[in-house]
Amino acid sequence: MERIYASYWLETGDDPARAAEVIAGEQSSGTFVALPTETPELKERSGARVERLDILGHSKQPSLPGGMPSQRYTQCELEISWPLENLGPSLPNLMATIAGNLFELRQVSGLRLTGLRLPPAFARAYQGPAFxxxxxxxxxxxxxxxxxxxxxxxxxxxxxxxxxxxxxxxxxxxxxxxxxxxxxxxxxxxxxxxxxxxxxxxxxxxxxxxxxxxxxxxxxxxxxxxxxxxxxxxxxxxxxxxxxxxxxxxxxxxxxxxxxxxxxxxxxxxxxxxxxxxxxxxxxxxxxxxxxxxxxxxxxxxxxxxxxxxxxxxxxxxxxxxxxxxxxxxxxxxxxxxxxxxxxxxxxxxxxxxxxxxxxxxxxxxxxxxxxxxxxxxxxxxxxxxxxxxxxxxxxxxxxxxxxxxxxxxxxx
Structure with missing residues (x-):
């Protein structure tokens, strides 16, 4: 299955692994509570995956206001992937997927999109520069x-x-x-x-x-x-x-x-x-x-x-x-x-x-x-x-x- 890969710099006051899963869920099949309709089969097929999570360091203060109160904030490198079939080769929907509501999550006290890898379907769907x-x-x-x-x-x-x-x-x-x-x-x-x-x-x-x-x-x-x-x-x-x-x-x-x-x-x-x-x-x-x-x-x-x-x-x-x-x-x-x-x-x-x-x-x-x-x-x-x-x-x-x-x-x- 073709997949989309996005890399982020993440800071969180939560457990980093839990925060990464929250981000992956929010940007795919999950929501703030478990639902019976999100079956294991559906999640396996359509859920975003945490591909990599590397701890970089810690701080006592959050970078951004409004997040989860914590005694310690952890900075990480995070990579998440999505199945292409969730959105198809669509640039507007790609933007909503990789750079949408995830910035607003309370588990997030800092988040920056640093890298992107796309499947060939996007090059087939879009003309790119003519000149x-x-x-x-x-x-x-x-x-x-x-x-x-x-x-x-x-x-x-x-x-x-x-x-x-x-x-x-x-x-x-x-x-x-x-x-x-x-x-x-x-x-x-x-x-x-x-x-x-x-x-x-x-x-x-x-x-x-x-x-x-x-x-x-x-x-x-x-x-x-x-x-x-x-x-x-x-x-x-x-x-x-x-x-x-x-x-x-x-x-x-x-x-x-x-x-x-x-x-x-x-x-x-x-x-x-x-x-x-x-x-x-x-x-x-x-x-x-x-x-x-x-x-x-x-x-x-x-x-x-x-x-x-x-x-x-x-x-x-x-x-x-x-x-x-x-x-x-x-x-x-x-x-x-x-x-x-x-x-x-x-x-x-x-x-x-x-x-x-x-x-x-x-x-x-x-x-x-x-x-x-x-x-x-x-x-x-x-x-x-x-x-x-x-x-x-x-x-x-x-x-x-x-x-x-x-x-x-x-x-x-």
Whole structure:
């Protein structure tokens, strides 16, 4: 029988083995009292199993409030499995199974989903990314190195004409990728339809002159009909990417967008902090991103090294590696990690060294727009920082032969 396996960090004030069984029961055939209808045969067939329970340590205080009072709290590594036939290969029901009511149990004073293994049925049921790394490189024309990208800044407040002018400067400066901020949607000052038509006019004219079509990820986040219509407008205007905020549209929203889309889907993780920032609660990125890649995300945000947020570098690198790893052995479902949030060329070498490749999008907003010599120099400086990284040349030495990079070192620091 095919099974689903999920791993957790668990803290409990109860006996750990009993708490593990409560979790397994709550998330499958059991409830808070024994029922005659939960026969041994039914439980054997449909009940979740505790596959592994390893004690890590103890503490006197619980990590989370509202749990079972205790004199001692035990931290464990827990693995639970479920028969696939309980839910079928369904991502929404998978989420309810592995990350549902178990977080609320009074036996639990801390719980974090750390790993996930899925049977091949999920890869057969879901399309996964339509473009991934290879398709993104083909559409952007970037065959080597990262896509050098940026975000329209300020995030909101610009008019359509002001946005178009910013895009004009960026494409003239040689950028590979531009994206709307996740806060830029369809407001009165910068309506989606007008923004797409104006921006694509600039991108298409530049492509006709130079042969290079810059990839622009337009934020189409909305209800299903809105997203389909907005996607079709981007496609009709010659665009090569759309963007959606995952936690806003949900798994079904992404799945339906994937079924409809003929363009890469740039998946933004806005809201990720409320799922992960407490170390004793929520999700690790690796299992979380698996669901979204199965549903169809082509690009996945992973934050960035030395970022402007609270996430440490080791977590960022683990996230990027998970996006670059196969979802399961026979289903790679290639997706491209997106580094962002306070990025400059100073992170290029460490990023390249940590993940061992340049199959990524590196976006810098202020790191490009703030260059003292202008946007073109900002793009050139970020690109040359990656040339140095991939060639193993110290950044300062490489900058001696590249004035734009030399000037950038002063303001990046």
């Amino acid at each position: 991934g790394i290879a398709g993104t490189r083909r559409l952007s024309g970037v065959t080597h190195g990262p896509l050098i990208g940026t975000i329209i800044k300020p995030s909101v407040g610009l008019s359509v004409d002001e946005t178009v002018q910013q895009v004009r400067e960026l494409v003239s400066g040689g950028v590979d990728f531009i994206k709307d901020d996740e806060l830029q949607a369809d407001g009165a000052r910068c309506p989606f339809d007008e923004r797409v038509r104006g921006v694509m006019r600039v991108i298409n004219e530049h492509a006709e002159r130079t042969g290079k079509k810059v990839m622009m990820a337009f934020n189409l986040t909305g209800d299903l009909d809105q997203m389909r219509r907005r996607h079709d407008l981007v496609l009709a205007e010659g665009g090569t990417c759309v963007m959606a905020s995952l936690n806003s549209i949900g798994l079904i929203g992404l799945q339906e967008l994937r079924r409809h889309a003929q363009l890469p889907i740039h998946a933004h993780r806005a809201g990720w902090g409320y799922l992960t920032r407490c170390p004793q609660l929520g999700w690790d990125y690796a299992p979380w991103q698996m669901l979204w890649r199965l549903a169809g995300a082509d690009h996945m945000h992973v934050n960035g090294l030395r970022n402007k947020f609270s996430e440490p570098d080791d977590s960022v690198i683990a996230a990027a590696r998970s996006v670059l790893s196969p979802v399961m052995p026979d289903a790679p479902l290639s997706a491209m990690p997106v580094f962002s949030s306070g990025q400059t060329g100073l992170q290029a070498a460490d990023t390249y060294r940590a993940i061992g490749c340049a199959d990524l999008i590196h976006t810098a907003g202020g790191g490009i727009f703030g260059h003292p010599q202008g946007v073109s120099a900002g793009v050139e400086a970020l690109r040359e920082s990656w040339v140095a990284a991939m060639e193993g040349v110290p950044l300062e030495r490489h900058a001696e032969r590249h004035p734009a990079l030399q000037a950038a070192l002063g303001f990046w620091k």
